[in-house]
Amino acid sequence: MSVTEAIGLPTAQAQSFSAARTMAGIQRRQLALDALAGVRSVTQLAHDNEVSRKFVYQQAAKGAAALDQCFAQSSAEQEVLFTLPVTRQWLEAFMLELMLNGHSPMRGVQQIIEDLFPATVSLGTIHNVVYAAAKRAQVLHAEEDLSAIRVGAHDEIFQAGQPVLVGADADSTYCYLLALAQGRGETEWGAQLLDLGAKGLHPDYTVADFGRGLRAGQAAAWPGIPCHGDVFHVERAVSQVVVYLEHRALRSMAAVETLSAQMQRAKKHHQGRRLSAALAAAREEEGAALDVADDVACLARWLAQDVLAIAGPDLPTRRELFDWIVRELRLREAHAPHRLGPLCRLLENNRGNCLAP
Secondary structure, X not given: OOHHHHXXXXXXXXXXXXXXXXXXXXXXXXXXXXXXXXXXXXHHHHHHHOOOHHHHHHHHHHHHHHHXXXXXXXXXXXXXXXXXXXXXXXXXXXXXXXXXXXXXOHHHHHHHHHHHOOOOOOHHHHXXXXXXXXXXXXXXXXXXXOOOOOEEEEEEEEEOOEXXXXXXXXXXXXXXXXXXXXXXXXXXXXXXXXXXXXXXXXXXXXXXXXXXXXXXXHHHHOOOOOXXXXXXXXXXXXXXXXXXXXXXXXXXXXXXXXXXXXXXXXXXXXOOHHHHHHHHHHHHHHHHHXXXXXHHHHHHHHHHHHHOOOOOOOHHHHHHHHHHHHHHHHHOHHHOHHHXXXXXXXXXXXXXXXOOO
16 A cells, blocks of 8 residues: 555645655745746646645745745844933034034034934034033143153144144144144244143154244254154155156157147148158157156156165265265256256255255
8 A cells, every 4th residue: 555545645636745745945936936926827837836736825925925034124224232311411422523523514413413313403502512612622732741742743734825833743643733823934833832842742853844934933942852854745846846747748749749640641742841840849859858757757766765765775875865866856957947946956955854864
């Protein structure tokens, strides 16, 4: 007696039971998709796959449940990560964070609070919060201790054309000076550095550009503290000249190409001679421009990598290389006097600052 006969299943039902048990997972998935898509009736699908209609309905239900799970919003997205006790103090701190770190204007802060919280704030309230925080910051700023700073970096930036005197700790990048000033001479720098000295700022040395007012102010306020020259401004000045010469060389190449094309068209009308002199002059200018651009670019790389780099030759060798590079630039000054002349004077006048021991 067979198994189907023993459990009392009719022959057709027994075949359906056997086909359903042996159906692979990929076949069950396709059956569910066909049933959900409605391409054929459940009866036809059951007949074609030799299974019962109940089995087809079961696979369709599994497929629908799987699709619902895929497209339903993840429960993890709705999970509450943490709860904040939003007090007035917290809300004021949030306003300051939006303005100081988020760089949001007051109206932006007002809109964000209205969007995220069931609360409204006026522009006057936001102004008062910022003003009160500024008053507290002034007190803290007056009491700060700067004695731990060993290396100071000084420079000048400009706000709406007015100079802003800047000082920062070279190790931590903490900005200990950011003062809007009427000028950037010895008096302005000296006054600021004297105030910083009263807060304990007595660095081992400072690093700055070659501004006369800055250096004179430090010499007056902090006598005996050396001010080393930075290499950034020198390398930037050199790179600007290199870029100018490269662009000029590219323009000369474009001029030669244009004249060559005009020459070819003129030759077809037997008029090539009228452009020959201009083309010859353009090619000569192109060659000179390319040579100068390549030479100055090479000298700039040597200056940055072999003279001004942290690792390299000893100080006497650096000075010798520095002088040689300046001489080579002077030899090419006639090709771009308005660019190479000021650059050579900058290097000559600040040799000691660039290569201080």
